[in-house]
Amino acid sequence: MESTTAILSAQALSIGYRTGHHGVKQIHHNLSFALHRGELTCLLGANGSGKSTLLRTLAAAQPPLAGTITLEGRDLSTLSERELSRLIGVVLTDKTQTGGLTVYEMVSLGRQPHTGFFGRLDRHDRQVVDEAIEAAGIAHKADTYMAQLSDGEKQKAMIAKVLAQECPLVILDEPTAFLDAVSRIETMTLLHRIATTQHKAILLSTHDIEQALVLADRLWLLRKGQGLCSGVTEDLILNGDLDTLFDRRDICFDRAHGSYYPSVQWEKEIVVEASDETLLHWTVNALNRNSYGCRIAPDEDTSSLPRLTVSDAHTLTLRTAAGVQPFTTFDALIEGLKKQD
Amino acid sequence: MNKPRHSSRAKRLIGLLIVLLVALCAANLWFGSVQIPASAVWDILCGRESEKEVWRFIVLESRLPQMVAALLSGAALAVAGLLLQTAFNNPLAGPSILGIDTGASLGVALVMLLFGGSLGLTQSTTLTGFTAIIAGAFVGSIIVLGTILFFSTLVKNNIMLLIVGIMVGYVTSSVISLLNYFSTAEGVHSYTIWGMGNFSGVTGEQLPYFALSVGVGLAIAILLIKPLNALLLGDRYAANLGVNIKLTRNLLLIVTGLLTASTTAFCGPISFIGLAVPHIARLLLGTSNHNTLLPVTLLCGAVTTLLCNLICILPGESGILPINAITPVLGAPVIIYVIINQRKIQYFN
Numbered sequence: 207m208e209s210t211t212a213i214l215s216a217q218a219l220s221i222g223y224r225t226g227h228h229g230v231k232q233i234h235h236n237l238s239f240a241l242h243r244g245e246l247t248c249l250l251g252a253n254g255s256g257k258s259t260l261l262r263t264l265a266a267a268q269p270p271l272a273g274t275i276t277l278e279g280r281d282l283s284t285l286s287e288r289e290l291s292r293l294i295g296v297v298l299t300d301k302t303q304t305g306g307l308t309v310y311e312m313v314s315l316g317r318q319p320h321t322g323f324f325g326r327l328d329r330h331d332r333q334v335v336d337e338a339i340e341a342a343g344i345a346h347k348a349d350t351y352m353a354q355l356s357d358g359e360k361q362k363a364m365i366a367k368v369l370a371q372e373c374p375l376v377i378l379d380e381p382t383a384f385l386d387a388v389s390r391i392e393t394m395t396l397l398h399r400i401a402t403t404q405h406k407a408i409l410l411s412t413h414d415i416e417q418a419l420v421l422a423d424r425l426w427l428l429r430k431g432q433g434l435c436s437g438v439t440e441d442l443i444l445n446g447d448l449d450t451l452f453d454r455r456d457i458c459f460d461r462a463h464g465s466y467y468p469s470v471q472w473e474k475e476i477v478v479e480a481s482d483e484t485l486l487h488w489t490v491n492a493l494n495r496n497s498y499g500c501r502i503a504p505d506e507d508t509s510s511l512p513r514l515t516v517s518d519a520h521t522l523t524l525r526t527a528a529g530v531q532p533f534t535t536f537d538a539l540i541e542g543l544k545k546q547d
Numbered sequence: 548m549n550k551p552r553h554s555s556r557a558k559r560l561i562g563l564l565i566v567l568l569v570a571l572c573a574a575n576l577w578f579g580s581v582q583i584p585a586s587a588v589w590d591i592l593c594g595r596e597s598e599k600e601v602w603r604f605i606v607l608e609s610r611l612p613q614m615v616a617a618l619l620s621g622a623a624l625a626v627a628g629l630l631l632q633t634a635f636n637n638p639l640a641g642p643s644i645l646g647i648d649t650g651a652s653l654g655v656a657l658v659m660l661l662f663g664g665s666l667g668l669t670q671s672t673t674l675t676g677f678t679a680i681i682a683g684a685f686v687g688s689i690i691v692l693g694t695i696l697f698f699s700t701l702v703k704n705n706i707m708l709l710i711v712g713i714m715v716g717y718v719t720s721s722v723i724s725l726l727n728y729f730s731t732a733e734g735v736h737s738y739t740i741w742g743m744g745n746f747s748g749v750t751g752e753q754l755p756y757f758a759l760s761v762g763v764g765l766a767i768a769i770l771l772i773k774p775l776n777a778l779l780l781g782d783r784y785a786a787n788l789g790v791n792i793k794l795t796r797n798l799l800l801i802v803t804g805l806l807t808a809s810t811t812a813f814c815g816p817i818s819f820i821g822l823a824v825p826h827i828a829r830l831l832l833g834t835s836n837h838n839t840l841l842p843v844t845l846l847c848g849a850v851t852t853l854l855c856n857l858i859c860i861l862p863g864e865s866g867i868l869p870i871n872a873i874t875p876v877l878g879a880p881v882i883i884y885v886i887i888n889q890r891k892i893q894y895f896n
Contacts, residue, residue, distance in 0.1 A: 291787060291788050301781065302784065307779065308834075311836050352893070353894070
């Protein structure tokens with residue numbers, strides 16, 4: 207990766223909390239990683255894996271227990287509040303009291319690290335605010351009160367605020383939580399576009415694995431007790447790193463589709479034949495949900511098992527010892543399977 | 548898009564408020580228990596001879612200090628209320644709700660009742676006694692504010708914090724009751740009169756001290772406009788914007804304490820101004836941006852107390868009404884309106 211320069215790097219980092227005088231609650235130790243300009247990095251991990259602690263430590267909101275973080279070639283702990291506010295911008299999940307401000311005014315707050323004592327905006331500041339609002343795609347709402355925005359629009363306004371701050375590193379804590387599917391996709395696409403076009407390093411934590419796998423330039427997998435695993439999405443998936451992200455036997459990762467699903471506990475088996483991949487996927491999905499284990503193109507003799515043939519979505523044929531039953535919908539098929547039991 | 552849409556609205560509103568302020572100042576000088584013609588009042592103010600020497604005395608030694616005291620108290624309490632509402636992220640915070648003026652009262656009660664009424668503000672007071680009363684009020688209000696700030700680190704829920712504030716206020720009141728019980732009749736009397744709230748208690752000699760402490764408080768408040776706006780985003784966002792949260796909070800605490808304490812010491816605990824006026828200002832202005840909200844709140848506070856004072860002196864010959872009989876009548880409907888309409892009011896969300 208010669209084209210991208212590391213903006214932030216950490217060596218032998220330990221994160222956690224100091225409790226009382228000498229007590230230390232260490233969550234991770236010996237973490238080493240780097241963040242690059244122009245890349246969208248998604249931090250994935252189960253609840254309690256230390257995602258928020260890691261983000262807070264990187265944003266200098268809490269000190270590391272050991273190790274060093276280097277930001278633009280300087281030790282993070284030596285930077286002043288003002289310097290930090292120009293280098294790292296954050297978007298949090300905190301509730302704000304900005305309902306009585308217009309989007310323009312709220313985004314203008316992002317200029318505070320650059321403005322003087324009374325926070326007056328000069329011509330350049332106003333231009334930066336306008337561009338930030340434009341880039342976040344909420345220019346049509348610039349004069350609307352924050353209180354009148356939808357959750358997705360509010361998140362875009364917060365992203366505009368962080369753009370107005372003009373920081374090379376942007377850290378977002380679960381920016382897509384509480385958003386509907388459309389806003390989730392829009393927000394993630396927006397962040398990816400900003401990372402590329404504005405050459406920023408963007409780090410976000412998310413539970414939205416589907417979007418992360420599609421849009422992240424790099425993934426950080428955080429597992430309790432195992433530290434951080436970093437790499438390009440495809441390398442991690444094909445190396446099997448995502449299979450063990452959640453340390454649970456009953457959760458499996460589907461490498462072909464890039465999603466997690468509950469592992470199937472089947473009582474009965476059935477042989478499935480389908481004319482294409484999509485039909486096969488959804489047929490297996492329906493059967494798994496109804497406690498059938500599926501055998502697809504088995505080698506051994508399966509003449510004793512029932513056999514389902516799906517030629518298209520309305521032509522389903524079930525062959526059992528009792529005879530041949532045709533179905534035209536999955537609804538009818540599931541009814542038929544239930545009757546057999 | 549470059550200019551927020553309410554900036555012209557703010558200019559018009561500030562102009563209107565200044566006109567109202569001047570009109571109310573004039574009315575406060577004109578009306579009173581003794582009828583003095585407006586032309587005579589004007590002559591006296593311009594330093595010319597008036598028909599009766601006693602009119603001169605009434606206007607310059609009674610009405611003028613009372614008017615200035617009302618103006619300063621209103622501005623101080625309203626701004627203190629606004630700072631508290633932003634600092635606590637709670638639109639229902641205010642000096643009287645959180646028991647800060649009760650704290651100031653306790654300080655005053657300690658000083659007054661311990662000295663057995665000889666320091667009553669209604670009589671002419673020596674400078675030391677007077678400083679003691681202000682110091683008492685300041686220490687009392689800061690102690691209550693500090694207590695509430697301490698609880699705010701334990702209790703994250705703002706409604707719970709308000710309830711803590713109210714409880715602290717009750718405890719402080721009960722200490723005042725105990726002090727009253729053990730005090731002399733004279734002390735209790737002067738404390739009770741003071742406790743009803745009264746702008747006429749401030750004499751011409753005391754006025755510069757009052758003006759100075761309120762002036763300092765308001766000046767620091769104006770210097771805090773930028774971090775106040777950042778605090779609308781919450782502590783963590785504000786810290787990310789380079790705001791020193793600890794310093795800002797401490798300054799807010801000191802300013803609120805100073806403004807509330809000086810007003811309470813000179814004029815008694817005045818309810819509802821600090822709570823209601825910031826809401827009136829926000830509703831009129833249509834923004835929570837402190838760049839315009841703070842000056843408008845300041846002016847609205849002054850206008851409101853001048854209006855209240857005018858209502859108090861209107862009965863004329865039958866005497867002056869206590870100010871705390873008027874402020875809730877004006878303030879409570881505003882708060883009820885705001886609570887009922889909170890879904891429709893932007894700054895609540």
